[in-house]
Amino acid sequence: MKNNSSLLCVTSLLIAVFLSNCVTRDVNSDSKEFLVNYYQTLERKEVHKFDDYYEPVLSNWFDQNNITLDDVKSKSRAYFQKWPISKHVIDFSSLNCTLNNNGTINVSYNLDYYCSKQDAEDSLKFYIDIELLLSDKMKIISIEDDVITRTKKEYFSKDWSKLKTSENASYYRILTLDKDDNPLGLVKDYYITGELQGTGTLVSKSMSIDSLNVWDGELKWFHKNGFLSRKTFVVDSLFEGLSFNWDENGVLLYTLKYQKGMPIQKSEFEYFEDGKLKIMSVDQNEVNKYQIYCDESGSCEQTFKEDFSYNSLSLDWKYSDWNVTNSMMYYTRNSNSRLNYVEIPYNKGDFKLSSFITPKFNANNVPFGFVYGYKDNDNYGSFTINSNTFSISHYSDGILTLHADWIEDNSLSGVWNENYDKKLMIQKKGDSLIFAINANKVFTIENDYTMGDYFGYFIGSKEDSTLIAFDDFEFTQPAEYPIHYDTINNINLLK
Numbered sequence: 214m215k216n217n218s219s220l221l222c223v224t225s226l227l228i229a230v231f232l233s234n235c236v237t238r239d240v241n242s243d244s245k246e247f248l249v250n251y252y253q254t255l256e257r258k259e260v261h262k263f264d265d266y267y268e269p270v271l272s273n274w275f276d277q278n279n280i281t282l283d284d285v286k287s288k289s290r291a292y293f294q295k296w297p298i299s300k301h302v303i304d305f306s307s308l309n310c311t312l313n314n315n316g317t318i319n320v321s322y323n324l325d326y327y328c329s330k331q332d333a334e335d336s337l338k339f340y341i342d343i344e345l346l347l348s349d350k351m352k353i354i355s356i357e358d359d360v361i362t363r364t365k366k367e368y369f370s371k372d373w374s375k376l377k378t379s380e381n382a383s384y385y386r387i388l389t390l391d392k393d394d395n396p397l398g399l400v401k402d403y404y405i406t407g408e409l410q411g412t413g414t415l416v417s418k419s420m421s422i423d424s425l426n427v428w429d430g431e432l433k434w435f436h437k438n439g440f441l442s443r444k445t446f447v448v449d450s451l452f453e454g455l456s457f458n459w460d461e462n463g464v465l466l467y468t469l470k471y472q473k474g475m476p477i478q479k480s481e482f483e484y485f486e487d488g489k490l491k492i493m494s495v496d497q498n499e500v501n502k503y504q505i506y507c508d509e510s511g512s513c514e515q516t517f518k519e520d521f522s523y524n525s526l527s528l529d530w531k532y533s534d535w536n537v538t539n540s541m542m543y544y545t546r547n548s549n550s551r552l553n554y555v556e557i558p559y560n561k562g563d564f565k566l567s568s569f570i571t572p573k574f575n576a577n578n579v580p581f582g583f584v585y586g587y588k589d590n591d592n593y594g595s596f597t598i599n600s601n602t603f604s605i606s607h608y609s610d611g612i613l614t615l616h617a618d619w620i621e622d623n624s625l626s627g628v629w630n631e632n633y634d635k636k637l638m639i640q641k642k643g644d645s646l647i648f649a650i651n652a653n654k655v656f657t658i659e660n661d662y663t664m665g666d667y668f669g670y671f672i673g674s675k676e677d678s679t680l681i682a683f684d685d686f687e688f689t690q691p692a693e694y695p696i697h698y699d700t701i702n703n704i705n706l707l708k
Contacts, residue, residue, distance in 0.1 A: 240310040244320045247351050252301040276352040300327040316349030338364040362397060364389045375423050384410055394418065408437045426450070436461045485509055493695060500529040501555075505692050515692035517557055520685055528555040528686070530669070541682040543573070544672045552584050554669025557688050564690040566668055567638040574680035580604065580673035581681050585639055588665025595671050596639055596648055601625040603655060605648055607662040617656050625650060
């Protein structure tokens with residue numbers, strides 16, 4: 214019994230000492246020192262042949278009773294054979310060490326591995342999650358690693374063709390991929406000289422053809438001085454919504470509006486010297502063009518113009534069987550259309566409508582002029598002239614009301630020939646409609662009979678021999694100052 218008691222005391226003492234050592238040992242510090250020395254050894258290698266290098270590494274740093282050279286090769290060859298010069302950055306904030314009862318240490322940490330130590334910014338980078346089991350002699354018993362992400366650099370030519378190296382490159386791209394090569398986070402493009410050129414979110418990447426990449430969300434491009442050059446939005450790599458374009462000084466030049474990748478509207482801008490908007494010109498699919506003119510106080514007018522020049526139209530006219538030639542629009546013989554009008558985004562307020570109208574052939578006793586506020590065939594107004602008389606009327610739910618029933622006017626007498634243009638004008642002020650011929654006011658209606666958003670021309674003959682020319686159509690209405698464009702023109706917001 215006595216001898217057994219002595220043995221028990223000795224055993225208890227040994228366990229206490231071992232436990233005491235476990236408690237007092239600083240495994241974090243030991244592991245950190247081990248990792249620093251181990252990766253410094255990896256980076257100091259001077260031989261390039263894989264097998265010649267890893268024999269000494271294996272004997273110095275690995276417990277050979279538990280791990281073989283083939284094990285090390287299988288984990289390391291893909292990383293180290295291709296890039297013999299490397300850099301390792303250990304994330305010690307992620308370091309987690311656990312001391313086991315048998316003296317071994319479980320170590321887990323994250324590591325940034327760069328394939329080029331010479332320039333970590335110019336290399337392929339791996340973000341790796343590593344778990345080690347260290348022996349009590351601080352040698353590696355086992356190692357498990359998992360590449361979480363990798364960040365790579367791609368080079369492009371001036372026309373954004375993909376290049377294998379930086380030679381002849383004008384741009385480069387930095388992107389991060391997960392273990393399955395799916396892009397992560399924001400992709401950044403740079404000028405080859407290092408300035409940021411663009412940013413965007415890549416949701417699907419083609420490994421060989423850059424044009425097949427799928428982008429989504431907001432895309433930005435930058436001038437070399439750091440100011441935005443362009444900002445747009447894409448859905449499945451198709452432009453959608455407004456795209457903004459600035460010059461190198463941060464001045465907004467134009468915007469493009471897209472719908473499913475197709476441009477449907479372009480707006481261009483001119484400014485006063487103090488930077489306030491002067492003219493905003495809008496082109497909607499090459500027709501229905503208009504301008505917003507602003508003065509320096511911020512008062513603006515929206516103007517739709519049509520001069521029928523170069524056989525092209527600025528506005529989307531209803532009927533195509535009216536001829537457009539010689540910078541005029543003509544009533545075409547055999548036409549079934551007595552009206553020809555265009556839809557205006559009319560804001561229901563004041564407006565001014567004007568145009569030159571010229572009789573060209575056999576126009577005696579043929580009424581022609583304006584159709585205004587047209588909604589349908591039962592609801593519209595008309596202002597027409599015939600020889601030296603004019604007529605003003607409107608239809609409301611199909612019921613005709615005559616306001617001026619072929620009234621003679623001196624402004625029409627003596628000028629009825631094909632060499633004299635007649636400028637007709639209708640102006641709405643409040644509830645009043647003012648009618649004028651050749652700048653002479655001829656009639657006023659105190660009630661507004663504008664029922665629709667269509668404005669254009671009327672002719673009261675279908676005879677083949679009748680020819681009337683229409684020119685310089687202009688519709689003007691007050692407009693709000695487009696403060697949005699003034700705001701994004703502020704260069705302080707663009708960097």
